[in-house]
Amino acid sequence: MGDGGEEAGMRRISRLVMVGGVPVGGGAPVTVQSMTNTPTRDVRATTRQINRLAAGGADLVRVSVPDDESAAALGALVASSPVPLVADIHFRADLALRAVEAGVAKLRLNPGNIRRRRDILEVAGRAFEAGIPIRIGINSGSLPGDLRERYGGVNPDSMWAAAERHLSILREAEFENVVLSFKASSALLTVAANEKAAAECDLPLHIGVTEAGPSVIGAARNAVAASILLSKGIGDTLRVSLSGPPEDEVPVALEILSSLGLRGGVPRLVSCPTCARCRIDVGRLSEMVMKKLRGVQGDFTVAVMGCEVNGPGEAREADLAVTGSPSGIIFFRRGRRLPGRVAASDLAQRLERELAALAANSGGRS
Ligand code: SF4
Incomplete structure (x- = not known):
């Protein structure tokens, strides 16, 4: 499950x-x-x-x-x-x-x-x-x-x-x-x-x-x-x-x-509700992730978090997390922060790559 x-x-x-x-x-x-x-x-x-x-x-x-x-x-x-x-x-x-x-x-x-x-x-x-x-x-x-x-x-x-x-x-x-x-x-x-x-x-x-x-x-x-x-x-x-x-x-x-725990293999998307601290467009990004996850099978979690307050905490629990930070957008893979920051213009492409790798590693189809 x-x-x-x-x-x-x-x-x-x-x-x-x-x-x-x-x-x-x-x-x-x-x-x-x-x-x-x-x-x-x-x-x-x-x-x-x-x-x-x-x-x-x-x-x-x-x-x-x-x-x-x-x-x-x-x-x-x-x-x-x-x-x-x-x-x-x-x-x-x-x-x-x-x-x-x-x-x-x-x-x-x-x-x-x-x-x-x-x-x-x-x-x-x-x-x-x-x-x-x-x-x-x-x-x-x-x-x-x-x-x-x-x-x-x-x-x-x-x-x-x-x-x-x-x-x-x-x-x-x-x-x-x-x-x-x-x-x-x-x-x-x-x-x-x-x-x-x-x-x-x-x-x-x-x-x-x-x-x-x-x-x-x-x-x-x-x-x-x-x-x-x-x-x-x-x-x-x-x-x-x-x-x-x-x-x-x-x-x-x-x-x-x-x-309800009645079906496995459905990727889980977590995203914050946003507030005045938000540093990225969580709404647009989570929509993008949701669309890319359509039809993908795998038991994994993707988090999109607006800032550094709850971002790292959720990121630790997620298989892939995108978080806003004072200095730009950062990625976490299974709780480990990936080096560097991602420019907004590269975000969609990077996200696609990371999601495809996740789906492939979890044995699902994308
Ligand atoms: S993660 Fe940051 S931006 Fe998102 S709701 Fe929490 S405090 Fe606000």
Whole structure:
């Protein structure tokens, strides 16, 4: 495990589901997933985004399939993707059938908007033949009206009842290869709904807050919900939804898992909050380090510190540290100060060299 301290509590025992070659549930490490936002029919742009997400650390990538052109693009996307692809389907069962045919590794359905029972049964039958799982995604925003009425609104009980309704159809097809998700824009409702599901069944749970907001707010909201759930051992795969580039979602998810001690190999970035003593542009430098560490694997710590007050102390704990000093920028490698000072104009290049050496020495990839 990484530097994240103690591992989160005992994991809930869930059923194992295979998404392509990636295990979800059954005690497997919590996986990270994200979702493309390029038009799926644009194979070139979507392939590039899938590759970026995979290089950043996503174990699974989901693509929306809103129309026929998108369904037609799936074959090419599946063929070139380095990670298993999940097809996200709403309203049209025929698109789900085409996605299975194209070789996706999982379907995500909102059965609430695929109304005809026989359509769901047909999709389940094809998914069974293809050996792929189906995620039933229950969103607080699209609960059937009768369940909201019966259970007094949108709450864990009505969300579980919606899942049960769809599970009963899949049971009729003897289809058990299922992942469930319960999402809301409220972190606490997301937690409560997942706790209810964890108590009611042993199916693996895809967790995350939906419509969580732009980056800072969305990251905080997701971290709250995911941390509470994961600390209780609940959650088998995580998507941090943000309004913004999906490439930003993966580092947030990895940081949550790493901070909880649930994933090793995630480099740790430490940087000071800055104050009047600051002698370097900590914000810009730590952004630069963060970008350079994207997709790098390794259990090491990089510190960016504004001045000589806490700089040397943090530097001693870090594998690589950059610190401002009265006479310029200094580097520390595993607590040892490197000779000389670095000119601001050489900083980016030097940083890149040091980070590449760190990644190589820690056995990770960069
Ligand atoms: S390390 Fe220096 S610049 Fe950064 S917050 Fe501490 S005292 Fe301020």
